Amino acid sequence: MSTTAQPFLPLTRPTIDEETINGVADVLRSGWLTTGPKAKELEAQLSAYCGGRPVRVFNSGTCTMEIALRIAGIGEGDEVITTPLSWVATSNVVLEVGARPVFVDIDPVTRNIDLERIEAAITPRTRAIIPVDLAGLPVDRDRLYAIAQKHGLRVVEDAAQSLGSNWAGRKIGAAGDFVSISFHPNKNVTTIEGGCLVMNDEREAKLAEQYRLQGVVRTGFDGMEVEVVGGKFNLTDVAARVGLGQLPHLETFNTKRRELARAYFEAFDAPAFRGLGVELPPRDFAQSNWHMFQIVLPEQRLNAKRAEVMAQLHAAGIGTGVHYPAIHLFKVYRALGWKDGDFPIAERIGRNILSLPLFPAMTREDVARVASALTTILTVHSKA
Secondary structure, eight states, rough: OOOOOOOOOHHHHHOOOHHHHHHHHHHHHHHHOSSHHHHHHHHHHHHHHHHTEEEEEEEEHHHHHHHHHHHHTTOOOOOEEEEEOOOOHHHHHHHHTOOOEEEOOOOOTOOOOOOHHHHHHOOOOEEEEOOOOOOOOOHHHHHHHHHHHHHHHHHEOOTTOOHHHHEEEEEEEEESSEEEEEOOOTTOOOOSSSSEEEOHHHHHHHHHHHHHHHHHOOOOOOEEEESSSSOOOOHHHHHHHHHHHGGGHHHHHHHHHHHHHHHHHHHHHHHHHTTTTOOOOOOOOOSSSOOOEEEEEEEEEESSSSHHHHHHHHHTTTOOOOOOOOGGGSSHHOOOOOTTTTTTHHHHHHHEEEEOOOOTTHHHHHHHHHHHHHHHHHHBBBBB
C-alpha cells in the first residue's frame, strides 16, 4: 500500500486572489509603475479605515517608525523607551535618528512591554515610547497613553503586526499618536514589501511626504526645494495595487486566523500536551488579529534546544519561526552596554518562543497535524 507524503506546511503564506494578480498586470501595462494613482488610492482607503486620519504609504514598516521619530524632532541625546522582544528594526530606528533606545522588560503573559515598568525608566532625556503589539495582541492603549500624557512623551505605535486588532473596541490606527503598520508578506495583508504611517494632522503628513522622497517639495511645473534631508522610501503603484486587492479581505483573513487559533487551543487542551509545561499565548479573541500563534517551550523540562525541535518539525514537513531573540543581546547592542541578565523575562522568552504555522489558507487538519507532531517531539524530549 503506497502513501503520499503530505506537502510542506510553511510558517506563513499570503493569499492573493486572481483579481489582484490581474490588477497588477493592468498597472504594469499602464506604464505608471512607481508612486502614483494607486498609491494615493490605497492611502485614501487606509485613511477611511483609520477613521479619516492622515495616512501615507511607504516601502517598509521600518522607515515609517524612523520618519515618525524625525517628525517628532527626536534625535541626538534623546532617549526612547521600547521593548527588548521585537524585530530589531524597532530599536534600530532609534539609533538611526541618533537617539538611544532604553529597554524595559516584558510582561510574561502578554509578552508585550510591561507598562508597570515604564515610569521607572523615564529620565529627563526621555522623549518617546515605542510599544509593540507582539503577534497582533495590542498593548493596553489606555494605560500607555496615560503614562505618555503624564510625562509629555510622544508615542510611536509599532503596530506592524496588529492591523485589524483593536483596543476596547477602537481599531488600531483609528486613535492615538503615530501608528506604524507593516505590509510585509508575512503580515495579515501585504503589499509584498511596504507599510504605512498614520498621523495626527496634515502638517505631519506633508512632512512625512518630504522625508519619503529626498525632502523634495515641488511647485508648479519646475519649482523644486529641499527643506529636510529625506530618503527614498516611496511605495510603488505595483505594490499599492496588491494592497488594494488585499485590504477588502482583512476581516475575512482575520476571522480565519481566529478560527485557526481556536483550533490550536482545542488541540493543545489535550491532556498529553497540557502536561508538557508549554506556555500558550493569551486567549484573546476580542482584540487580537492573531497575526501569529506563538508558544514558549519549557526549557527546564526539555533535553533538546529549540533549534532541534524546529529541525524535527521541519523534517516532518512543518515550518516554524522565531519571533524574536532578545534585541539587547545582539552584538550591536552589547557594544552599547547591555548584557545578559538585564531583562530576564525577555531573555527567557526570546530563547524559547516558537511561532507555529498560521495563515488563512490553512485548515483545521493542518493545525491538528502541527499539534500532533509537536506533542510527539516534545514528549520524546521531555525530562519528566
